[in-house]
Structure formats: structure tokens, C-alpha cells
Amino acid sequence: MATPPAFSDIAKAASDVLNKDFYHTNPASLEVKSVAPNNVTFTVxxxxxxxxxxxxxxxxxxxxxxxxxxxxxxxxxANSLDTKIELDNNIAKGLKAELLTQYLPASQAKGAKLNLHFKQPHVHTRAFFDLLKGPTASLDFVLGHEGIVAGAEGAYDVQKAAVTRYSAALGYISPQYSAAVTASNNLTLFTASYYHRVNSQVEAAAKATWDSKAGSNVGLEVAAKYRLDPSSFAKAKINDRGIVGVAYNVLLRPGVTLGLGASFDSQNANQAAHKVGASFTFEG
Structure with missing residues (x-):
């Protein structure tokens, strides 16, 4: 492992299988991407x-x-004007700087953030500064060696002169499988996740969550992804509350992707708790 993932991506492989490409969260979504002759990319x-x-x-x-x-x-x-300026490997090798600004004309509200990402062999660290609110600063880092990764995160409120959030994580990452344990919300919310690439067609993931402040119950979620052919795949997941999610993604033609999804409450089949959704993506 040349460079470990960012702190928030230690369990990314499992999170993608469990959460990505499930379309029932919105009844309909549309995304259109195009590239102008001057290399400006437009996304609607x-x-x-x-x-x-x-x-x-x-x-x-x-x-x-x-x-x-x-x-x-x-x-x-929402009438929000958002701007992001990124400098990657410009100031120093391995350093990426981001300046994000937000302006709401209706309320005259403003926001400004500075993010720094620094990557080197065996280390990945990030710093996030909210320049107008607080101001606040958060820092995370991950150390990696031969697939083993360990990281921590903390946030500091300058005005309150207090640490407001801290987390820690430990994991193992390889192309075929990965596992991670994260303690977040000031070490009160514990999450264990596992990812397995069974073969070139099948991926599986599971996640268990325990909130030490909420009681002894453990939340559980499992999911699987099956690639039907080079242009389509299907996904399914279920959690401990009996919520079932299914999804289907197909490349209709180059640049046109269709996604279909649904979720069902298997414990309340007669109630109107079910959701369906569809997504179209056009790229040109």
C-alpha cells in the first residue's frame, strides 16, 4: 500500500456496496454531464x-x-452560489489545497472553508478549517503499512477553546477483502465493517453498529452486488429492522445509464412504507 486512504475512506469498499447505487432514496433523479470545447465540464x-x-x-x-x-x-x-478552487501538487509535492466559498443572496449569508490534504507513502493526513463559523478546525490522519491502517480524527472550536469531536479507526485493506473498526462520536458509536470481493462478478459487505449511549442493541446490515454482464449489475441489501433494498443499473448505450431501485419494509408489508426510485445519467 503506497498511500493509505483518507480517514473517512477506511471502510469505503464496504460502504460503497452497502450504500452506493441504491436509487429508492429519491423517486426520480437526473444527471447530465457535458464537456465544452474549452475543457469546461458542465453538470446538471x-x-x-x-x-x-x-x-x-x-x-x-x-x-x-x-x-x-x-x-x-x-x-x-436553494439559491446558493458555491465556488471551489483546488491546487493539487502545486504548493508542495503531495499537498492538495481547497478553498470553498458559499454565498446565499437571499439572506446575505456567507461561508468560507480551507481544506488541506497531504499524502505521502504510508501516511495520509487532512485538515479542515471553517473560517467564518467558530472558527473551527478538524484534523485527521491515517498511517498504513502492508495493508494495515490506523487513524484518528479530532475537531477543535477556537472560540470555545475546546475539543468538540474525536474518533479512531483500525483496519486492514487488500484488493480481495477488507475489514475496519471505527469508534466515532467521541468514542461512543462503534462500527465494524467487512468487505469481500468473492470473484470478478460478486462483491459482499456487512456492517454492525453499536451506540453505547443508546443501549445494548446492535444494528446489522448486509449487502451484495452481482455483475450480470459488462454493462449491468444488480444489488440487494437487508438490515436488522427488516428493510430490504434492491437496485439495478444498466448502461443502455455509451453515455446513458439507467438505475432502478426499491425498498420494502418486510415487517410491515401492509403499510405504505415502501419506496421506489429511478435515475438517469447522461454523459457527452
Missing amino acids: KGKSSHEGTTAGSLEAKYVDAPNGLSVTQGWTT
């Missing part, structure tokens, strides 16, 4: 919710790869 997103609201965004991104510079400008249906 829209999604409805089961509560009846609709949200969307328009994003333009310019990348100057030789100089490690990218600029992203976004505008959402």
Missing part, C-alpha cells in the same frame, strides 16, 4: 424527494491539469 443535477420537494444544481468545472489547478462554480435551486 435534479432530484425529487418522497416528501414532494425537488432540488437541483448547475455546476461548471475547469481543470488545468499541467498546473494542478481546478475551479468549480455551482448554483443550486
